[in-house]
Amino acid sequence: MNPVDTAMEHRLEEIEPAAPGAPRRMVLNMGPQHPSTHGVLRVILELDGEIVTSARPDIGYLHTGIEKQAEALGWQQVVTITDRMDYLANLSNNLAYVLPVEKLLGIEIPPKAQWMRVLLAELSRINSHVVWLGTHALDLGAMTVFFYCFREREELLRIFEMFSGQRMMTSYIRIGGLALEPPRGWDRAVRNFIRGFPEKVDEYEALLRENPIFLKRTQGVAYAPLEQLLDLGVTGPMIRAAGLAWDIRKAEPYSSYEKFDFRVPVEQSSDVYARFLIRLEEMRQSARIVEQALEGMPEGAWKADAPRVVLPDREKMKTQMEALIYHFKIVTEGVHVPAGEAYVPVESPRGEIGFYVVSDGGTQPWRVFMRTPSFGNLQALPALFEGKLIADTIAALGSMDFVLGDVDR
Amino acid sequence: MLPEEIQQLETPAAIAQWDAEALTGGSLARGELVLWTTRERIVALCRFLKRERQFTRLVAVTCIDRYPVEPRFEVVYLLHSIPRNERLRLKVALHSGDAVVPSVCGVWAGANWYEREVFDMFGVRFEGHPDLRRILMPDYWQGHPLRKDFPVHGHKYSYKDE
Numbered sequence: 001m002n003p004v005d006t007a008m009e010h011r012l013e014e015i016e017p018a019a020p021g022a023p024r025r026m027v028l029n030m031g032p033q034h035p036s037t038h039g040v041l042r043v044i045l046e047l048d049g050e051i052v053t054s055a056r057p058d059i060g061y062l063h064t065g066i067e068k069q070a071e072a073l074g075w076q077q078v079v080t081i082t083d084r085m086d087y088l089a090n091l092s093n094n095l096a097y098v099l100p101v102e103k104l105l106g107i108e109i110p111p112k113a114q115w116m117r118v119l120l121a122e123l124s125r126i127n128s129h130v131v132w133l134g135t136h137a138l139d140l141g142a143m144t145v146f147f148y149c150f151r152e153r154e155e156l157l158r159i160f161e162m163f164s165g166q167r168m169m170t171s172y173i174r175i176g177g178l179a180l181e182p183p184r185g186w187d188r189a190v191r192n193f194i195r196g197f198p199e200k201v202d203e204y205e206a207l208l209r210e211n212p213i214f215l216k217r218t219q220g221v222a223y224a225p226l227e228q229l230l231d232l233g234v235t236g237p238m239i240r241a242a243g244l245a246w247d248i249r250k251a252e253p254y255s256s257y258e259k260f261d262f263r264v265p266v267e268q269s270s271d272v273y274a275r276f277l278i279r280l281e282e283m284r285q286s287a288r289i290v291e292q293a294l295e296g297m298p299e300g301a302w303k304a305d306a307p308r309v310v311l312p313d314r315e316k317m318k319t320q321m322e323a324l325i326y327h328f329k330i331v332t333e334g335v336h337v338p339a340g341e342a343y344v345p346v347e348s349p350r351g352e353i354g355f356y357v358v359s360d361g362g363t364q365p366w367r368v369f370m371r372t373p374s375f376g377n378l379q380a381l382p383a384l385f386e387g388k389l390i391a392d393t394i395a396a397l398g399s400m401d402f403v404l405g406d407v408d409r
Numbered sequence: 410m411l412p413e414e415i416q417q418l419e420t421p422a423a424i425a426q427w428d429a430e431a432l433t434g435g436s437l438a439r440g441e442l443v444l445w446t447t448r449e450r451i452v453a454l455c456r457f458l459k460r461e462r463q464f465t466r467l468v469a470v471t472c473i474d475r476y477p478v479e480p481r482f483e484v485v486y487l488l489h490s491i492p493r494n495e496r497l498r499l500k501v502a503l504h505s506g507d508a509v510v511p512s513v514c515g516v517w518a519g520a521n522w523y524e525r526e527v528f529d530m531f532g533v534r535f536e537g538h539p540d541l542r543r544i545l546m547p548d549y550w551q552g553h554p555l556r557k558d559f560p561v562h563g564h565k566y567s568y569k570d571e
Contacts, residue, residue, distance in 0.1 A: 029501060060543075060544060063546065067555060068555055068559075068561055072561045087479075094484070228518075230521060231465075231517055231518045232518050233466070233467060233468070233519030233523075237549075244491070246491050251494055252494065279459060341438075341441075341443075343487065345489075345496075352468065354468070354469075356469075356471060356485070356487065358473055366473070367473050369471040369485075371467070375522065376469075376519065379521065379522050408545055
């Protein structure tokens with residue numbers, strides 16, 4: 001028998017049949033290819049009429065063993081697989097991985113690289129939020145927003161391509177700084193985009209904020225109290241929509257976020273509409289951060305002065321003996337990271353992402369644990385589904401904004 | 410025993426006052442506090458930290474395999490207190506023949522999936538877990554992929570039906 005079929009049947013068998021005389025229930029299998037899950041998620045719903053009485057998420061369809069792979073790659077190579085976890089926030093993931101490794105190495109990152117990282121992380125936050133908004137609105141029947149959002153996404157992907165040569169799998173933030181020198185004319189491209197962006201957010205807002213259909217489908221939908229969400233490990237915009245003003249960029253600043261002026265939006269109603277308002281405002285705040293980074297971009301080096309970690313300039317490598325030796329050592333042997341462990345939390349578009357990195361002093365990580373925001377947030381799915389209408393599950397799923405690659409790794 | 414510099418910190422001092430034998434060791438490296446405890450005390454300690462020290466968030470539960478060293482497994486609890494803006498890691502060491510630890514699902518509901526993941530990937534059992542099944546790997550999978558003695562390219566006989 002096909003092993004996949006047995007697994008499916010096995011899980012459906014776990015649901016006990018109703019006792020004689022008890023009200024009839026319906027078991028509905030949502031996914032794994034349901035379009036509104038934006039990935040491969042399966043939810044087993046039990047229904048009493050139109051009310052969801054139980055929801056059980058079944059994950060793991062996109063599991064690719066990224067943590068195991070990381071143990072078989074060199075320290076610098078692991079950056080490339082962090083891209084593949086979350087295809088919407090690659091640069092945040094790159095940043096979250098390199099920070100603890102740099103902490104173990106004890107290297108100082110020059111200001112220009114730090115500011116560049118902030119700028120790119122915020123652009124990827126905008127990228128993630130526009131894709132979320134477009135698809136979320138599409139799920140609720142508003143098609144125009146989708147086209148507007150993907151118009152901006154295209155510009156952002158062009159900027160990422162300009163920096164790294166890749167639209168999605170950027171791997172641009174590396175241990176010790178950046179992968180390449182920022183390209184000529186990057187500031188003009190970013191400025192052109194960011195100048196016009198706040199108006200675009202106004203457009204999205206005009207389409208949705210007072211749209212009666214959108215309001216009906218979002219206000220008061222998928223409510224969950226703050227205590228419950230905290231207990232379940234939810235982070236990011238969802239927790240801010242429940243009334244907690246907690247943002248890691250403010251609470252535990254990394255990569256010189258303390259030098260930027262921005263506001264952390266908070267809403268109290270903890271429903272789908274509140275989550276929409278939070279992300280809308282976050283896009284505006286991200287645009288502000290990018291503008292500040294553009295205006296105040298420091299001069300200087302874009303990679304650290306750490307010859308044992310960072311590859312030397314091409315020119316130096318060809319003219320200086322020492323640089324050649326370092327180059328040879330890094331390429332053939334790899335980077336040695338001192339034994340120890342580190343964890344640095346980072347505010348990704350979805351919440352807290354953190355890499356718990358353990359080194360035994362070698363050229364490969366001993367263990368890389370990826371604390372991904374989507375995994376923590378998805379655990380709250382039954383809390384948002386149970387006791388509510390089945391028609392609202394689509395809005396609830398959309399408001400959680402998870403990426404299944406990030407859940408399953 | 411606890412090093413001098415850690416004994417003076419607020420949280421370890423409060424724990425020592427509550428139960429002098431709760432902590433078996435600790436380290437403070439690069440500003441990150443790690444405290445060691447035993448599996449007999451982990452649940453009570455977590456409950457104490459949540460109630461008295463506002464560690465309302467369980468960031469994650471994970472595991473490190475130190476193969477071939479014994480005790481082989483280190484179960485790691487990453488805690489965070491938002492009001493105090495403080496982070497802490499608790500660790501429990503487990504021997505390979507006896508990799509069982511009580512579940513902290515009763516303290517934080519969010520521990521559920523993380524403990525299932527550790528069970529799936531390392532084969533550490535969590536006693537008292539409400540639903541201890543594999544979470545990422547298929548139900549019929551044999552072995553625990555993140556163990557160091559599991560080959561990176563998989564095992565030919567990981568599929569039962571082959």
